[in-house]
Amino acid sequence: MDSLTLDVVVRSISEVGGTVAFIVVGSIILELILFLIFKVILKSPHTLPIMLLGPAAFGMTVLIVYPLLWELNLSFTNMSLRRFGDKAQYTWIACQAKPENINFWLTDCLFKNYVDVFRLPVLKQVYFFPVFLRTVLWTFINMVFHLVGGTILAILLNQPIRGRGIYRTFLILPWAIPQVIAVLAWRGEFHFEYGFVNLMLVRLGLEQINWMTDPFWNFAAMCIVNIWLGIPFMMVILLGGLQSISSDYYEAAEIDGASGLQQFTNITIPLLRPVMTPAIVLGTIWTFNNFNVPFFINQFELETSDILVTALFRAAFQYNRYGFSAAFAFIIFIILLLYSIFYIWISDGLKEVYE
Amino acid sequence: MSVTTDSSNNDNAFQRFFRAKRGHSPFNRMLIHLALIISSIIAIYPVLRVLSVSLRPGDRLLSTSLAIIPSDATLNNYFVVITEKDFMLWLWNSLAITVSTAIIGVIFSSTSAYAFSRWRFPGRNTGMLFLLATQMIPAAMLMVPIYILAVKLGLLGTYRGLVIAYSVSSIPFSVWILKGYYDTIPRDLEEAALIDGANRITAFYRIILPLSTPALSVVFLFNFMQAWNDYLLARVLLANATEIWTWPLGLQALQGQFQTAWGQFAAASIMVMIPVVALFLYSSKYLISGLTAGGVKG
Numbered sequence: 001m002d003s004l005t006l007d008v009v010v011r012s013i014s015e016v017g018g019t020v021a022f023i024v025v026g027s028i029i030l031e032l033i034l035f036l037i038f039k040v041i042l043k044s045p046h047t048l049p050i051m052l053l054g055p056a057a058f059g060m061t062v063l064i065v066y067p068l069l070w071e072l073n074l075s076f077t078n079m080s081l082r083r084f085g086d087k088a089q090y091t092w093i094a095c096q097a098k099p100e101n102i103n104f105w106l107t108d109c110l111f112k113n114y115v116d117v118f119r120l121p122v123l124k125q126v127y128f129f130p131v132f133l134r135t136v137l138w139t140f141i142n143m144v145f146h147l148v149g150g151t152i153l154a155i156l157l158n159q160p161i162r163g164r165g166i167y168r169t170f171l172i173l174p175w176a177i178p179q180v181i182a183v184l185a186w187r188g189e190f191h192f193e194y195g196f197v198n199l200m201l202v203r204l205g206l207e208q209i210n211w212m213t214d215p216f217w218n219f220a221a222m223c224i225v226n227i228w229l230g231i232p233f234m235m236v237i238l239l240g241g242l243q244s245i246s247s248d249y250y251e252a253a254e255i256d257g258a259s260g261l262q263q264f265t266n267i268t269i270p271l272l273r274p275v276m277t278p279a280i281v282l283g284t285i286w287t288f289n290n291f292n293v294p295f296f297i298n299q300f301e302l303e304t305s306d307i308l309v310t311a312l313f314r315a316a317f318q319y320n321r322y323g324f325s326a327a328f329a330f331i332i333f334i335i336l337l338l339y340s341i342f343y344i345w346i347s348d349g350l351k352e353v354y355e
Numbered sequence: 356m357s358v359t360t361d362s363s364n365n366d367n368a369f370q371r372f373f374r375a376k377r378g379h380s381p382f383n384r385m386l387i388h389l390a391l392i393i394s395s396i397i398a399i400y401p402v403l404r405v406l407s408v409s410l411r412p413g414d415r416l417l418s419t420s421l422a423i424i425p426s427d428a429t430l431n432n433y434f435v436v437i438t439e440k441d442f443m444l445w446l447w448n449s450l451a452i453t454v455s456t457a458i459i460g461v462i463f464s465s466t467s468a469y470a471f472s473r474w475r476f477p478g479r480n481t482g483m484l485f486l487l488a489t490q491m492i493p494a495a496m497l498m499v500p501i502y503i504l505a506v507k508l509g510l511l512g513t514y515r516g517l518v519i520a521y522s523v524s525s526i527p528f529s530v531w532i533l534k535g536y537y538d539t540i541p542r543d544l545e546e547a548a549l550i551d552g553a554n555r556i557t558a559f560y561r562i563i564l565p566l567s568t569p570a571l572s573v574v575f576l577f578n579f580m581q582a583w584n585d586y587l588l589a590r591v592l593l594a595n596a597t598e599i600w601t602w603p604l605g606l607q608a609l610q611g612q613f614q615t616a617w618g619q620f621a622a623a624s625i626m627v628m629i630p631v632v633a634l635f636l637y638s639s640k641y642l643i644s645g646l647t648a649g650g651v652k653g
């Protein structure tokens with residue numbers, strides 16, 4: 001049993017402080033090197049911005065770019081827990097016999113892990129495409145409910161009524177709570193006998209539901225939790241958008257005799273677009289990548305409730321297939337990248353953001 | 356009537372839009388209130404349940420009652436969590452790691468955002484695109500290489516690994532927000548200072564930083580929240596080193612023993628939740644303006 005003693009406090013402060021000092025000293029050395037290279041040797045006019053960017057760029061290189069490249073390399077290897085210790089023990093996948101043709105060499109040697117993602121089960125039993133379709137379904141259901149719920153609540157909150165501030169505070173609460181706590185608490189509430197969801201169903205005269213063991217209801221439970229968690233974000237963003245629309249448009253429309261619905265579809269929706277587009281793109285990516293909700297609701301029990309990112313985590317840390325999961329990770333990343341490019345291209349909505 | 360003062364104080368477009376039809380008829384107003392009350396109940400009921408479970412005495416943990424305040428409410432669970440469990444240690448670990456990473460993250464991203472905002476250097480657009488692309492990386496994706504690298508560098512199960520990883524992981528988002536904010540500060544201010552003989556660094560430090568306090572606090576808060584609430588990275592990097600577990604790992608362990616420790620889990624959750632929720636609600640206005648200033652200009 002570990003407890004909080006003075007000893008522990010001193011030790012942790014010295015370790016954390018040491019790390020901070022290490023980062024500070026490292027940045028100073030980095031700045032000196034950059035100054036020498038760019039100012040003294042190259043006499044570059046961009047020395048100052050380069051120095052301003054230096055530490056962050058270095059950190060991102062070490063912690064994002066380098067791991068990504070390393071993972072790309074890993075995705076071509078046969079690394080797993082068994083071959084973890086020694087560097088020499090995992091290698092690029094080599095073909096035993098002489099490859100018969102180029103296709104065989106591509107699918108069974110060079111890109112073996114990538115092809116395996118599609119032709120072998122990604123976990124024990126489930127294949128890639130069912131998981132992928134489930135992820136798409138999950139993202140779609142959540143985004144629809146987030147958008148519809150968020151829009152309705154934003155419009156309601158924008159009405160001139162008493163107590164808007166209080167309602168707003170209550171409605172924002174699911175976003176404010178640490179996600180881990182919210183999801184773990186929900187998991188408890190899906191307990192068959194003592195969770196409030198089933199207790200309420202019983203009071204309403206309905207059957208109790210096996211939220212934890214029935215694949216369909218487990219997925220439904222995930223969706224319920226994530227919809228509950230995600231609506232406040234949309235609500236707040238859209239409320240901000242609604243409040244920024246100038247009233248002149250509505251006055252002009254009223255003079256022209258437009259109905260309420262016409263005003264909504266022709267003024268409100270188009271003018272909300274600059275706010276909505278990034279919110280939808282970000283929301284979709286966050287939902288697609290949502291780890292906490294499926295992971296904590298399901299906790300490695302039902303394979304049928306995994307979405308791509310939790311399946312990836314399981315392949316890596318439960319089954320320890322590192323090379324395979326690296327390839328799997330890149331496939332997920334490419335799917336997201338294609339989606340974003342497609343969406344940005346279609347909507348042109350992020351053009352503003354680039355400059 | 357409050358309605359009239361309300362609309363004249365806050366006469367925005369959407370209220371005008373509804374002016375004709377909202378008519379302030381008591382019936383419509385009641386419907387709006389009803390919808391908002393039902394939504395609010397859905398939003399807060401699960402939280403109230405956590406509170407209710409935390410107040411139950413040990414022998415009634417598994418009750419089928421739906422009352423919010425149990426008739427025999429007790430604070431026993433809170434005492435148990437504080438005195439007998441590692442809860443305080445988890446909180447301390449989280450605090451030490453989170454505060455230091457948030458400060459480092461703000462320092463690095465504030466200077467980088469300044470470079471992106473005021474200079475056109477080669478690779479600037481690529482850099483901005485790269486920052487956007489990092490938002491698409493699934494968190495679980497980087498875990499494999501980071502885990503293996505941490506093992507090889509001996510950073511597994513140390514504060515060091517987590518502090519470094521958290522400081523960097525929130526930089527892209529912070530840079531976006533801060534750059535958006537700096538862009539709204541007129542350049543004339545710095546140019547005037549430069550004419551008066553200040554150099555760029557002084558101008559940044561004396562003019563830009565003080566003017567950006569709202570955005571800087573948003574970024575600090577965001578970094579803080581991200582590290583404070585993170586589970587995945589902590590789980591991968593801390594694994595079995597229970598003496599430096601952060602609270603999400605500890606709470607998950609408590610929740611895992613559903614039968615015995617549900618009340619303790621609930622009590623611990625309430626204690627973690629209250630300061631974070633208070634901070635969030637207090638700062639939510641700035642948070643939102645900070646978010647939209649970075650994401651959507653104008």
